[in-house]
Structures are given as structure tokens and as C-alpha cells.
Amino acid sequence: xxxxxxxxxxxxxxxxxxxxxxxxxxxxxxxxxxxAMLNQLLEEAHNAEVASMNLPPKQHQRALRKLxxxxxxxxxLNPPPGIDPDALHIFCD
Numbered sequence: 001x002x003x004x005x006x007x008x009x010x011x012x013x014x015x016x017x018x019x020x021x022x023x024x025x026x027x028x029x030x031x032x033x034x035x036a037m038l039n040q041l042l043e044e045a046h047n048a049e050v051a052s053m054n055l056p057p058k059q060h061q062r063a064l065r066k067l068x069x070x071x072x073x074x075x076x077l078n079p080p081p082g083i084d085p086d087a088l089h090i091f092c093d
Contacts, residue, residue, distance in 0.1 A: 002015040002017075002018060003015075003018060003037060003040065003041065012041075014037075021033040022034060022037070027082075027087075028086060028087045031083045031084040031087035031088065031091075032090070032091060034083065035075060035080075035083065035087065035088065038075065038080065039071055039072075039075065039091075042071045043071065046064070046067040046068075046071070047064070050063045072091075072092045073092075075088070075092055
């Protein structure tokens with residue numbers, strides 16, 4: 001997925017393949033694609049945040065693992081509207 005997100009305007013630009021994955025297929029397939037896209041955006045933001053902290057390698061890896069767990073819990077508790085419940089369960093568990 002090629003996604004460019006502008007945090008100032010809260011807009012995302014996606015390539016044609018990503019757009020197709022988000023708009024075609026079953027509700028389950030669309031939901032999995034959307035969850036993967038949101039997870040990727042959050043992961044990129046978390047990676048940049050942790051990198052700016054200049055942590056020792058062990059603490060850096062621990063922080064990334066904790067943030068990965070946080071992302072899954074966050075998406076599970078705050079799913080985007082219209083997400084297929086089965087897709088959410090599979091993606092977050």
C-alpha cells in the first residue's frame with residue numbers, strides 16, 4: 001500500500017491499487033484492507049516517535065513492541081465505522 005498522509009490537513013493520498021482494495025471485494029476484505037492501512041499509518045507515526053527519543057536498543061525494541069500491542073487494542077476498542085466484526089476480530093486477536 002502506498003499511502004501519503006498529511007497530518008496538518010488530515011488527508012490521505014493513496015495509489016490506485018490501494019484505492020481498489022479499499023473499495024472492491026467483500027465487506028470483510030475491505031475491512032481488513034482498511035485496518036491494515038490504519039495500522040500502517042499508526043506504526044509509521046510510532047516508529048518516528050520512538051526514533052526521536054534516542055533510546056538504547058533494548059528500550060527501543062521494548063517501546064516498539066508495546067506500541068504494537070497498543071495499536072491492536074486501540075483498533076479493537078475504537079474501530080472505524082462500518083468495519084466487519086469478523087475482520088476486526090481476526091485482525092486484532
